[in-house]
Amino acid sequence: MxxxxxxxxxxxxxxxxxxxxxxxxxxxxxxxxxxxxxxxxxxxxxxxxxxxxxxxxxxxxxxxxxxxxxxxxxxxxxxxxxxxxxxxxxxxxxxxxxxxxxxxxxxxxxxxxxxxxxxxxxxxxxxxxxxxxxxxxxxxxxxxxxxxxxxxxxxxxxxxxxxxxxxxxxxxxxxxxxxxxxxxxxxxxxxxFTLNGISGFVSTTALASHVAVSAQQNGVIVASTTPNPATGEFALARLPAGNYDVVITGDGYSASVVGAVPVTASAMTQLSTSAAPIAPVLSPGGRSIGGNVSLTPGSTTEPAQVSAMQTIAGGPTVTLKYTLTPIGGGAYTLENLPIASPRYAAYSATLPLAFATATTTPPLAQYRVDASATGYATKSVATVDVSVVSPINVNFTLMP
Incomplete structure (x- = not known):
């Protein structure tokens, strides 16, 4: 992330x-x-x-x-x-x-x-x-x-x-x-500069699985971090005031999403404590999506970005994985996409948050895949099913 x-x-x-x-x-x-x-x-x-x-x-x-x-x-x-x-x-x-x-x-x-x-x-x-x-x-x-x-x-x-x-x-x-x-x-x-933003703890049992925590708005990643490897503590610091969706991902785990987390200009909003950390839930074997992104006309300066996204029913659209191609486009791989649905909790100042399995669009084990690059129109594949044998091949051609 x-x-x-x-x-x-x-x-x-x-x-x-x-x-x-x-x-x-x-x-x-x-x-x-x-x-x-x-x-x-x-x-x-x-x-x-x-x-x-x-x-x-x-x-x-x-x-x-x-x-x-x-x-x-x-x-x-x-x-x-x-x-x-x-x-x-x-x-x-x-x-x-x-x-x-x-x-x-x-x-x-x-x-x-x-x-x-x-x-x-x-x-x-x-x-x-x-x-x-x-x-x-x-x-x-x-x-x-x-x-x-x-x-x-x-x-x-x-x-x-x-x-x-x-x-x-x-x-x-x-x-x-x-x-x-x-x-x-x-x-x-x-x-x-003011130390504001979003803080919390992730269970240390998941930290060996490349856990990342991001703050997003409409599926766009605004900031991200990795938890402290010893304590699981994280801080998404120095965010502009507003509402953010927090997405926690890890290889082999379902995503944990907290919706509409409010951030003020002068304080940290806490999502969990060391005594009750957010504990990601194991997901069946992660899948991968790969392919190629072509830029037409070609570019000598721009890479393309490919994102795997889901929309939570009654909640936000979030990016669960993204990667960049080489400059000018080329091959990409989105690895370790969970098959299980995300766990979702709407923000509450009362902790611990109560997570529940979310219904998503596209549905269980499926993703919307977007490809974008500066100066080119974004292309989307609305439904990519990762429940089948991976890797799954999805190619894009981007034009202005």
Missing amino acids: KHSLPALSLLATASLLTACGGGGGGGSSTPPPAQMGTVAVSMTDAPACGFDAVNVTVSKVRIHQSSSASDTDSGWTDITLSPAKKINLLNLNNGALEGLGTASLNAGHYSQLRLVLDGGANSNTVVRSGTTSEVPVDTPSALQSGIKLVNEFDVAAGQRVDLVMDFDACKSIVKKGNSGSYSLKPVVKVVP
Whole structure:
């Protein structure tokens, strides 16, 4: 699941942030002049799919008041890391942060952030699950000026502003055809810094089965995480205020879905406790759906996404599994899809939640499968039956 990944947090602050997930960057403790504010930067993360490590090396963060400023324009304020900092994003999970540094800013309105990664050999790498070797990730030359983020925020004299950049590594690391190599295609968004969101516990008996917890809206994964392997605790942190459907999946288990979980801007909504964790129920042998996605016309920059989805009667539409093809389309596999129906509970502040077997559309042991890519129309197969022998072959051709 989302496989949401990294989050880089950017803070305008009068002091260095000390984060629970890592050390802070450099910066002076001397109070800034009255007409100045201060910016500090940190990074946080969520899980990546199929990797034991996702390493990025940050060399600089750049800040500008104009959203249209180019990298050569004047007026940039830089936070330079010397030496550049190599960070395994998977060490930052459940809301943890990694400090990157601080800089003073003139009081005023700011509209652009840029995250600059080092492009040297072995600066940005992945370690495939079950292996130990670092595989270099190609960093396109277009990113050498920095990953551009257009975001509006104000810095007041002598005041602190907190921002977090969420870097989705699962969608940012994409395969390059059948070469076995990878390319960086950054997917980054700015989210609130305040530690709000959704928290709870999953039974530790299921944690060896690649359990993932995601927050979704209309089947779109907004954020995800993996529970603490020792305690089962999870936190879907720094979510924009609103209602979310929480989906808990694990290989060999039915999905557990909590519908319409409310999130405020300043607090954590709790779904379960350590004394009464959410306990996923075993499902008969997981099935797989595979095939090929063709992009017409072809693309040299875009992968396709394939999602297995179900709609719960009287409840939400949710994504239970998703995967990305190589850049330009190609083969995909959705693995370990449960045959049993999801267990569903509508949100209640009274715990523990009462889960019941859900009726779904399509019905038991069947999924709707969607294929999508940026710039192409989404295609769907309404009913794919996984109760038969797998793998099941489903192909797509996407056009604008």
